[in-house]
Amino acid sequence: MGELRIAVQSLKMSVQARMQYRVDTLVASIAVFVRESANIIVIYLALLKFDAINGWNVNEMLFLFSILFLTYAVVVSLFADLRDFSRMIREGRFDRLLVRPRGLLLQLILNNADVIASVGHGTLGILLFLLSAGRVGIEWNPVTILYYLCAIIGGVLMQGGIFIICSALSFYFVETGSIRSIFYWDMRRFAGYPISIYNKLIQTLLMYVVPFAFVNYFPAQFFLRKPDMAGYNEAYIYIAPLVGVFVYLLAYLFWRVSVRRYYSTGN
Amino acid sequence: MRAYLEIAVRKFQDKMAYRLDFFMGIVNTAITIVVYLCIYRALYAGASEVDGITYRMVATNFVITLGLSNAFGYNEMFLQDKVHDGSITNEFLKPVSFTLRLLAENVGEGAFKLIFHFLPALLFTLLHTRLCPPKSALHLLAMLGSVALGYLILWLLSFIIQTWSFWLFSVWGIITIKNVLVSILAGTLLPMWFMPAALRRVIACTPFESIYFTPVRIYLGELDGAQLLSGVAVQTAWIAVLGLAAWIFWRRGVKKLVVQGG
Numbered sequence: 001m002g003e004l005r006i007a008v009q010s011l012k013m014s015v016q017a018r019m020q021y022r023v024d025t026l027v028a029s030i031a032v033f034v035r036e037s038a039n040i041i042v043i044y045l046a047l048l049k050f051d052a053i054n055g056w057n058v059n060e061m062l063f064l065f066s067i068l069f070l071t072y073a074v075v076v077s078l079f080a081d082l083r084d085f086s087r088m089i090r091e092g093r094f095d096r097l098l099v100r101p102r103g104l105l106l107q108l109i110l111n112n113a114d115v116i117a118s119v120g121h122g123t124l125g126i127l128l129f130l131l132s133a134g135r136v137g138i139e140w141n142p143v144t145i146l147y148y149l150c151a152i153i154g155g156v157l158m159q160g161g162i163f164i165i166c167s168a169l170s171f172y173f174v175e176t177g178s179i180r181s182i183f184y185w186d187m188r189r190f191a192g193y194p195i196s197i198y199n200k201l202i203q204t205l206l207m208y209v210v211p212f213a214f215v216n217y218f219p220a221q222f223f224l225r226k227p228d229m230a231g232y233n234e235a236y237i238y239i240a241p242l243v244g245v246f247v248y249l250l251a252y253l254f255w256r257v258s259v260r261r262y263y264s265t266g267n
Numbered sequence: 268m269r270a271y272l273e274i275a276v277r278k279f280q281d282k283m284a285y286r287l288d289f290f291m292g293i294v295n296t297a298i299t300i301v302v303y304l305c306i307y308r309a310l311y312a313g314a315s316e317v318d319g320i321t322y323r324m325v326a327t328n329f330v331i332t333l334g335l336s337n338a339f340g341y342n343e344m345f346l347q348d349k350v351h352d353g354s355i356t357n358e359f360l361k362p363v364s365f366t367l368r369l370l371a372e373n374v375g376e377g378a379f380k381l382i383f384h385f386l387p388a389l390l391f392t393l394l395h396t397r398l399c400p401p402k403s404a405l406h407l408l409a410m411l412g413s414v415a416l417g418y419l420i421l422w423l424l425s426f427i428i429q430t431w432s433f434w435l436f437s438v439w440g441i442i443t444i445k446n447v448l449v450s451i452l453a454g455t456l457l458p459m460w461f462m463p464a465a466l467r468r469v470i471a472c473t474p475f476e477s478i479y480f481t482p483v484r485i486y487l488g489e490l491d492g493a494q495l496l497s498g499v500a501v502q503t504a505w506i507a508v509l510g511l512a513a514w515i516f517w518r519r520g521v522k523k524l525v526v527q528g529g
Binding site for chain 1 (some may be wrong): 290291294295298299301302305306308309310311312317436437439440441443444446447450451456457461462463466
């Protein structure tokens, strides 16, 4: 229970720290919201002209996007330190955690939340969900609600796992920004759209290398059953939440092995 | 003029020192191209043309605008940082105009990105997608001139907002919003042809159409003869209007500037 208290306390501190600059925080959150909306506005305008993208209409596209934003909002409130881990090592702030009586990964997750990104992405995610969920014919019952929650948790774990793996690589290489950029940010750009629009190579990357397809595409298919699902194994829909758990466990093991190699950058 | 050319060249060489940035820039550009070409292809769903616009024209529009928007990107927080740490005062002591020096640096960086990020990404695209050739050598030449004018429009928009850092604590939010407006309304992500008619009419009254779309239409031959000249005239008019606004903001900002300590 001590851990939970620390988590709440540290989230409160992150929010309070940001609230020192109220206006700046508000403007920055709005800016993040607007920046992330750009792709969505574009796809919305495009679907006013064209009817669908590979059979997905505008509401279904918004639903697909909403999962990406909702999960990311949770990811940055937990994994912000791991996202910016190489900077943390460079500035020597990681050493501070080594002398505290709690697990390293736990401290990294519970410390610091990126409040601005979380508010910006979260608001957008909720807005998209409210706009689309009622119009794509989802019947909400205990089973679908349970699946939805599991899919969100799985999506958070998957992305958290990728951040942990990229962070662990910092123990081997000095600069890991480009690895993170390709394996997280670029893959995430692909994941906004139904993966069936891409060629085989990109689809394989999104399913088996950085499994973003299991964050939003397959979970969305559980509810929507679009015809393009015919190209994939039906079971993928049901194992989607488990993929997140699997990636996270893999990341955890890799972290445990790698962290032993840590030498401080000195002071 | 020699001095500013020298500044632009320096910035260009500066950028060459970061090889990793260079590699990442190519990967990023190539991935953006792939994502959007896949989206357009899925939207076209096998149709040979929509409203008289072929897939090849859309792909050409996208690759050109993306290349230009890449080249036009630079550190827009430069002035704000200088104001915050007070080093802006050093700039006034130098025997070159700060504004022109900034423009020269940005052009140098743009030239670097055009050659080392955009060209490789373009070659990569040509491996799997056929693009439209320019209508004629003359159109290509006219387009290059129009690109320079479009660059100035975008640069002035950015500069105007940067000067607001004399008054505001942070212009980051406004710059981000400006960039989103440009990426949507200048037709970077969704070609201008497919904008809803009402929105298109609004855009026609703003500088956004003159940034990328005029050069692209000249390249494709959609603007010809008198239309070409009027397109370029509109671009020039926007430069005059924005240039005046930028000059006023800059003068007022500099007068207001108070730097504490030394």
